[in-house]
Amino acid sequence: MTKTITRDDVLKYIYKETSKEDTIDIEKQLAMNSSLMDFYNQSIETIKRIQALQLEPSDNFNEKILDYSGSLKFEHIS
């Protein structure tokens, strides 16, 4: 018997946190249930945007850290 799939199950599926068995169940139900499918599509779209979000520090950031690193000796090298 196919078990009932919730939106939280779909979320776990999106993040590849479902077992093989659950993955098959979820894919079957996604194909039959348009409300779950809408949730899946909307979540994927939002997650893609979140993951694409890239904020950048100021241009001289690298320099500061590299200077610090260069000034510090390795304890095992010396």
Next chain:
Amino acid sequence: MKKYKVSDSDLVSLYINGNEEAFKELLIRHKNRVFTTIHLIVKDRYLAEDLLQETFIKAVTTIKSGRYNDEGKFLPWILRIGHNLAIDTFRRSKRYPTVLMEDGSNLFENLEFAEPTIEDRQVMNDSVNKLKHHIQELPDSQKQVLIMRSYLDMSFKEIADETGVSINTALGRMRYALINLKKKMQENSLAYDKNNYPR
């Protein structure tokens, strides 16, 4: 996660053997991801940059003192340092007294909302910044799960353990975070349409 020709693990090994260029590559690869995570938590660019600096300084100090042992997982390790520093700072800032209005809202939030500066307006026009703003405005519990899952790459089980809630609660918070973000983005695009096509 992105695949690189030379792995992070190899770069760390090269760095441990005195190759500063290898560290430069690690810095270039990961600083934006760490910065994004910190910035979304503390909501202030300058503070985020200070914490980013502190994060990388901690990383350099740990590696150079021979205490680095993370089984080749440099990115999750450094993200964790940055995340913890940001959370500590955020918690400390919450201890500062806030001036409350009659309706219980924060005076400064109201001022910011009522009187956006020219810079704020320019910033809000940018879709990347809108998304950043929407994430920052999520309830803390939802934002926390979203950041841990999306940027720190933690599983829902790990998030549940870390935050002391059940997996179902962690999943529920993530679901609400996604629904809220979607709603805010839709509201934005509606507002944009109305501004462009006034009746």
